[in-house]
Each structure stands twice: as structure tokens, then as C-alpha cells.
Amino acid sequence: MSLNKCTNIFLMLLPTTTKINIIKEPTSSAWLTQALANLETILLDHSHCERKAAGVALNFLFRYPSYQDLVRQLTAIAREELEHFELVNQWLERLNIPLTALKPPPYGALLKEQVKPQEPERLLDSLLISALIEARSHERLGLLAQFCPDPELASFYRGLMACEARHYGIYWLLANHYFDKDRVRVRLDELAVVESQILAHLHHEPRIHS
Template structure:
């Protein structure tokens, strides 16, 4: 669990976080699109994934609009190492690898949800526009994690999926512990004062 001190320490970095948010939404849409081609799930489940991809693109556009309104330029940015390190915990062979990649997507969605809620709460006192923005996005991110877990259950039995989910959450905890604090949504906790 992320300490609330993490969101307080992000206060001076809100522009950089917002630029990253646009990149993250774009990446989330691209990842969902890729899974559409790879996951052998029935049409109903793929429809949910397609809707998720569209929702991430809507978030991307919404974040770009907010950047524009706040006069913050959107441009290239070095990505945080979080997602790449999570993927290093994935199995190498199919179909286990596909399940792990879907579960990594679920882990990222869940962590994004937690952190955006913390940012919404922390900004409520000093930046209502930003607090409302994060609060609006949080609801969607809460719905996204279970969609990926359900898709994984179309690839392997649910008990195997649950075991891998637990293992990847432990891997994520180790990844976050090793990461320094940075102006990124998935950075490590700030050093204790």
C-alpha cells in the first residue's frame, strides 16, 4: 500500500505527473489494443476490452485538454522503469506468458487507481481542478483491473490465474521497494523524514 506521504511529496511535480498521465493513458490504450489481437476470449469479453481501449483513449484526450488549459506543453518524457520491471517477472513460455502479461496489466491498473485516488485527495486542498480530474478518472481505473483478471481466466484455469496474480503482486511490491521516489505515478515511496 502506498503511504499518503507519497502524494504529498508529489505536490511540486504536478505538471510532470500530468504529462506522464497523458503518456500512460496512451500506453494503456495501445496495450489493450494489442491484447485484442492475442487473447482467445469470447466476443463478450473482447467487447469489454475494446471498450476499455476506447476509454483509455478518451482519458488521453482529456489529459491533453487539461494540459492545454493549464498551459503545460505535452512532449516526450523518459518512462518510469516500473512497467518494464514488472514484465521481467512474466513467464517466458505461452500460454503462461499471456496470463502473466494480462495480470501485469491488472496490477498496473490497480496501482494507478490507488495512486490517482491519493493524488485526488492530496490536491483537494490546493488544486481543485486537478483533484476533480483525478477523482473522475479513478472510477474507470477501478473497473479496468478486474477486466484483465477475467480475460486471463479465458487462457488458464482460475486457480492458476489466482496463484500467478498473488506471485506478481509480490513481485510488484519488491519492484516498488527498489524504486526511488520520482515525479512518476509508479515511483517508490519518499524517504522518511
């Protein structure tokens, strides 16, 4: 079965709730409380997250230009992440929130430390970490969609969460396309444990991945 056909089947089976099976531990109520009390900062950080997500997809294209299926799928993701970046920036303008720099939380850097330096392990780990980040984004945007006091902003988050789920699925499918499924399952389980451990202690600054 082709990767494109697998992707289409996955999209038909996307979850409609905030539960993502590859995540080991759900987001804590402490994060939601922190996020709702700092929605402007969360929205600004969301802008940075969309920009970084586009950069991650583009970096795959530069590092693995001969991987045809990867290039096709991640070109589309990079384009969509940049579209989301623009949409979030429109919200920032609407709310008069300056597009300024934010110090990133340790989440991304700590996950990147788990990537094995040698190929093909580097590709596998990079795909699975990207899947985990997108899955966590899906979960947290879903929480914001459910609990955000501004109905219009909540609707905006609801619209984006499905995209995050699709992106997580594409990274996961690419890993299974290029690597043995049992190998993917074992490594994903290992990385998912680390991902949840990183988030076990709430970061003191409100962020999407704090």
C-alpha cells in the same frame, strides 16, 4: 455465467475507497509528497500512461484476435483509455504544459520481465500484470483526488479512479475466464509481490508509477 454478467456484477461491487485487495503494499507517503510537489510532471506522465494503456489493450487484440470475450472487453478499454488521453491532454493545454516526452520509470519494464514467454502462460501473466498496473493507478489517482490542492483537478482525478478500478477488474475477470481460478490466484499473488517490491524504493523522477 457469462463473462459479461460477471463483469456487471463486479462493477456493482467496486470499492469506493483507494484500497485494492490485489495490491500487496500501499503507496508510500514519500510518493505522495513527491507527486504533490511535481503536479505538472505527474499530469504529463499521466497523459503518457493513458496512451500506453490504450496501446496495451490494442496489443492484446492483435495478439489474441480469436479470443472473442477478450476482444470485446479490451476494445472498450482501448477506446476509453484514448478518451482519457484526450481529457488529460486538455488539462495540459489549459495549464500550458507542453506535451513532451518523458523518460519512463523502470516499473513497467521490470513488470514485463516477469511475463513468461510461452503460451498460454504469456497470456495469463500479461492479463494479471495489466490488472496490477490498473489497480495501482486506481490507488494513486485516488490519493491525488484526496490530497491535490486544486479542487478542480482533484475532482478530475476522482472521476478517473473509478474507471481504473473497472479496468483492473476486467483484466482480472478475463484471467479467471480463460484460466483455472486457483492458478490465477497463485500467479497473481506472485506478481503482486514483485509489483510492490519494484515500488519499495521511490524513483528519483516523479511519475504515476515511480
